[in-house]
Amino acid sequence: MVAQVIDGKAFAAKVRAQVADQVAKLKEENGITPGLAVVLVGEDPASQVYVRSKGKQTVEVGMNSYEHKLDVDTSEEDLLALIDKLNKDPAVHGILVQLPLPKHLNEDLVINSIDPAKDVDGFHISNVGLLGTGQKSMVPCTPLGCLMMLRDYHGSLSGMDAVVIGRSNIVGKPMAQLLLGDSCTVTIAHSRTKDLPDVVRRADIVVAAVGRPEMVPGDWIKEGATVIDVGINRIERDGKNKLVGDVDYARAAERAGAITPVPGGVGPMTIACLLANTLTACCRANGLPEPEGLTA
Ligand code: NAD
Secondary structure, X not given: OOOEEOOHHHHHHHHHHHHHHHHHXXXXXXXXXXXXXXXXXXXXXXXXXXXXXXXXXXXXXXOEXXXXXXXXXXXXXXXXXXXXXXHHOOOOOEEEEOOOOOOOOOHHHHHOOOOHHHEXXXXXXXXXXXHHOOOOOOOOHHHHHHHHHHHHHHOOOXXXXXXXXXXXXXXXXXXXXXXXXXXXXXXXXXXOOOOHHHHHHOOOEEEEOOOOOOOEOHHHOOOOOEEEEOOOEEXXXXXXXXXXXXXXXXXXXXXXOEEOOOOOOHHHHHHHHHHHHHHHHHHHHOOOOOOOOOOO
């Protein structure tokens, strides 16, 4: 079997076009422009790239982008004061604080100070609880992107055996909740899982979110399974820098029914879902119907 490639780049472009369309309608029919505020503390190079890319794509879909760049030694008090201001600003529908934060800042405290209705990353404890209890919430962007691709490929996921490798708060756990919400039988595997190959071999859906280059070999993949590779790992091969996922793509693609590549799979979906979440937050804030197909 040769796997169908799930093209995250093309899918993300489709999501962005849908968002842009809805934003244009909101402006025309309701005179509302969704706004996303991104807060960056310090000068972490990777974070700077992400923030730039988020700002650019926000503007491209017709939304307002508000960037707040703060010094690396910004106090917790000043950061909380900015978040409070953004919470109260009616032009801001989504707030994202770029992680990781410098060590002297308490990440949990900062994230939980964001108004849950504006928490477009879906990391606020209220949104975690709402997702866990199957209620309307803001859903973390990366798992939401994975879910959209799975639904698009399979239609219904009901009754499928899914394994999520990795139990982080930003990917593994919310991904498992979303799959459960779509009636999969879900296993969460992690660094202490006893027989990972056996667990993976039973799965119809494998979501790998570990951060270890090609740690899932092709022969762990059940014939015809769908593989979603969240991992982004920089490696050096044949004297060149390369990005690879957590799955051995070439071997896995010989057995899987469908697979996401790295790069060009889950990665592009994350920012597209951030824009989708900002649109959703804006619609909810204004008592308008939520955009179809862009939420969990
Ligand atoms: P994390 O480090 O917070 O969590 C990794 C998880 O993997 C942990 O729960 C750990 O238990 C598990 N793990 C570690 N070693 C393992 C092993 N040998 N076997 C099984 N499980 C093991 O990482 P994260 O933030 O969840 O990110 C995971 C990967 O996804 C990283 O490569 C990250 O760069 C990538 N990522 C990509 C996107 C995207 O937009 N595509 C977004 C977020 C994260």
